[in-house]
Amino acid sequence: MKLATLFFGRRLSNREQGTRKLGWFEAVPAMGLDGLGSASYGPEAALTILMPLGAASLAWIGWVMAPIVVLLAILYLSYRQTIVAYPSNGGAYTVARENLGRNASLLAAASLMVDYILNVAVGISAGVGALSSSIPALQPWTLTLCLVVLALVTMANLRGTPEAGWLFALPTYVFVVSFLGLLVAGLWAIVVTGGHPHPVVAAPHLGDASGAIGVWLFMRAFASGCTAMTGVEAVSNGVSAFKEPVIGQARKTLAVICLVLGLLLGGIAIVAHFYAVGAMDQTKPDYQSVLSQLTAAIAGRGVVYYVAMASLLAVLSLSANTSFVDFPRMCRIVAQDGYLPRAFAVADRRLVFSVGIFVLTVAAGGLLILFGGITDRLIPLFAIGAFLTFSMSQIGMVVHWRRQGRGHAGRLTINALGAGTTVVAVLVILAAKFIDGAWITVLAIPTIIVALYLIHLYYDKLDASLQCSAPFTIEEADPPTILVAVEGRNRMTDQALQFAMTLSPDVIAIHLLRVSGPDTDDDGKRLKEQWQTDIVAPLETRGTKAPRLMLLPAPYREMHEPLLKFIARLDEETPGRSVAVMIPEAVKRRWWEYVLHTNRGARLHRMLLKHGNARVKVVIAPWRPDQV
């Protein structure tokens, strides 16, 4: 417990839940990190696809990014409306559930889960990519660094979101200011030099062309570039976190995020073109991310470079954090609806939903290990989930406005446009990325949906069998027969017997022979004699009925089998009578006490419940070694 306090802070009471609301200036870093961080890997992912074109890739990157920026504008307009319509929680799962029904909401939930998990893996791997661009010696440690960052982010989230907004605000605004500044400087140099800027540090020469542009390559580049838009939905998920006027603040936040992201995407495309910056292979030792090359070309490898790169690393690591905030919260809602294990809905000692955090860490860690921490390999899996979510949310909004009736035609049109374009994007991404890895996502999503259904089925059945409508009755039953499992005569069994005799006049002590193995020295006869002199005789002297001792063989060294057999015999004699097995248990306070005791009692408890009939109960008689 002390260790937990050291690492995660003291535990928090229900009353200590944070209630501070956000204004737009704080909300941009808190909710925009995921979206803004995407600017670093989206254009790079598109350029990576264009690599076979060699230098010609630069001529095409603008054409690839243009529709993405347009799509971003459409998404901005669409989500503006979601905020108005769902001012408490407009996550895709909720919107789909309210408007499209159960199946659609589960599709949205599964897509979101995949999206959140991939966002963690991609954000961290891109951040580590940025780090090893700056310090090439770290390149062989890519995967290790990814896992270290993941562990740190997990730890921070198990502590719970701190009120320290500056932790998020500082790197975000440094990132925004430095990269917008760099892009302006780059554009200025381009204009001044008539389109022929002189890079401070020239980007590595682009390889020779090994292919030509075609519809297929263009589609694939577009699909990869679409990852730049992931995270745009974050504001609509958390509208309830804003201060008054809620809708105004949320809309302002969304506008700032989309505007900055759009400027970054457009700027990067133009500057990369004129400075001849292309993508490089992250698995090669001389790898440099696109933003690293761009920054070096515009500003050299000086202070500005390192500040910009440091802010980028921070933003990408913290963009993983967005998933850590949203994934457990969404899982909680899904669990409350009965589609995920109930443990997802339990707030832990720091009031966070730690089961969701663990699942997210394990899943993202697994992906990072599987793909060696290489961003480029994760990208094909990524965009699908995000765009499926966008589509579900937009389609849900279209239905929402239709239900609201006339007078919402304009809004309906905008969301319909959003729905249409995102559905087209999903299809393009699916076609373009299927073989590269999107098939994994395509397999994962239905698998998750089936799991969600099965979980719900279980809870439905459970609830049905728990349900009772009749008023409470009792059948005036006798106290149960109590079987006390005794190892020998000692303080522990004495206490158990004394307790048993307060519960029922009908107590039988059971000693199981040779539960540890065939050649154990287990003298039933001696115990029987001792029982007579130490227990039966003194009780009978004072006229109390003494519990008799039964010796039962345990040929397979399982305690529950002879006990259940004996109980079956009792059942024949006195049908309908309840039986409680009393298990004396030495109280353990330290982990090593579990190692030093055989813990047979716990197994007996489990097995009696598993194999016993409805009338078999269990009583634990605790015994504390340190008490007299």
Place this chain on the structure above:
Amino acid sequence: MKLATLFFGRRLSNREQGTRKLGWFEAVPAMGLDGLGSASYGPEAALTILMPLGAASLAWIGWVMAPIVVLLAILYLSYRQTIVAYPSNGGAYTVARENLGRNASLLAAASLMVDYILNVAVGISAGVGALSSSIPALQPWTLTLCLVVLALVTMANLRGTPEAGWLFALPTYVFVVSFLGLLVAGLWAIVVTGGHPHPVVAAPHLGDASGAIGVWLFMRAFASGCTAMTGVEAVSNGVSAFKEPVIGQARKTLAVICLVLGLLLGGIAIVAHFYAVGAMDQTKPDYQSVLSQLTAAIAGRGVVYYVAMASLLAVLSLSANTSFVDFPRMCRIVAQDGYLPRAFAVADRRLVFSVGIFVLTVAAGGLLILFGGITDRLIPLFAIGAFLTFSMSQIGMVVHWRRQGRGHAGRLTINALGAGTTVVAVLVILAAKFIDGAWITVLAIPTIIVALYLIHLYYDKLDASLQCSAPFTIEEADPPTILVAVEGRNRMTDQALQFAMTLSPDVIAIHLLRVSGPDTDDDGKRLKEQWQTDIVAPLETRGTKAPRLMLLPAPYREMHEPLLKFIARLDEETPGRSVAVMIPEAVKRRWWEYVLHTNRGARLHRMLLKHGNARVKVVIAPWRPDQV
């Protein structure tokens, strides 16, 4: 359970324990594998130390092996006597315990544990070394192969030792016959050619000398070569397994093992000398073990070679098996004496002591991983444990004969000689191998001894507090107050309440508010109303006292805290009264049911015991979802 049956066979009853006794012909493979297998790595380990001498190493290997063979003869004579003196179990732990007292026996136990663990690691790594000598393509997979063999040996031992003696006998006798045959053929060729035999496949050329022989190098080579003697004590450990005449059979077995081992060691030294076979580096891709080179030199790489190598691999893997038989048995004896956790003394479903097997596997696997499965790196750790064991056993025997009084002077002298030489060997090995890795063993042994002491201390205290001498009494106590933890009104709580009311007239239902977190929808008021109409009203109608419902806040989402606080309040009202907390528990039959339930009940049970006072008991009211 079906899976366990598939892998490990059906479970065995206490009556099914094997009782078949061994004759010497069966005992040589069963008990001699460890000793005979050592012949393959002992001489090689000595030659490895001599590698810096280049070709000159061949001139010295004879001088190194000669004292080892003499030492072996002394050990033979000594252990012959141990067999007579301890015809049931003459393991070093027992002999030391009987004659030298507790401290010495714990030293022997710790040394034996280390020895057994290293025997597994060295046996398997040497076996895999032999395999990759024959099939060089396997060389990069050394560690993986080691772990696979370890897993197979573990699985086989969890099934329990089969009566199939041929599994051990066949490879052992093939090994003995083929290698003795090879050595005879080699010696014959040496004699016939006047000391200049023509190898069929010449051994790789020995490197240039980079050093000269000196006392230090000689000592180190001797210390490494001593690993050839590990396993000689096995016969004395298991005398009880022999058929009548027990002592005769055991002595014959020991004689055969020592004789064959001595012939192998001497023969290998001579033949290696004349065929110019030296050691090679196991980490290099062209590695060939000494026995592989020897066999190829004498018989070529034909059928004989592959048969001999296959028998060697089998013998070495099975020599690891010796540890798997002896380690759990010794741990069981030590656990019965109260120096190891009691779980070591519990026979599992196949009547084997699986805790010991698991510990051995984990420890040996850890060593293999740590040292990359390279025999040469493990050797320095190895001989220390074995020779410490020899010394403890011999010193114990000296004391034994002294206690027996006069008339045992001859026997005493032999064991004193054994004790003297093995103590010297321990000192030599310690000095020669300390830096190379023996320090690890030197650290491990006292650490284990301290652990054994601490475990004993715990059990001593536990036994003392369990002890009761006074006759049993009861204080005519009232039934306890029963607190039933209820989530809501449903069949599970109904059953629990009904059961509680048969145990005591004093039942209180407790509902904890917001145990899942601050914004859970937990309406205590509605439950209170429902309680009144569904439970209190119908009971009062029929004149029964109804259990009242208490709502308690659980600010830290821990159930035991508010309950224990409430119990403390009850204690003030009715001091001395026992309280039982009744925990309704849904019975789980499948692993995924544990995932789908929050398992809060199990935590409540644990925490109530850990933090409650002596009068707090626990009652489990099982509820089966499938029962009406």
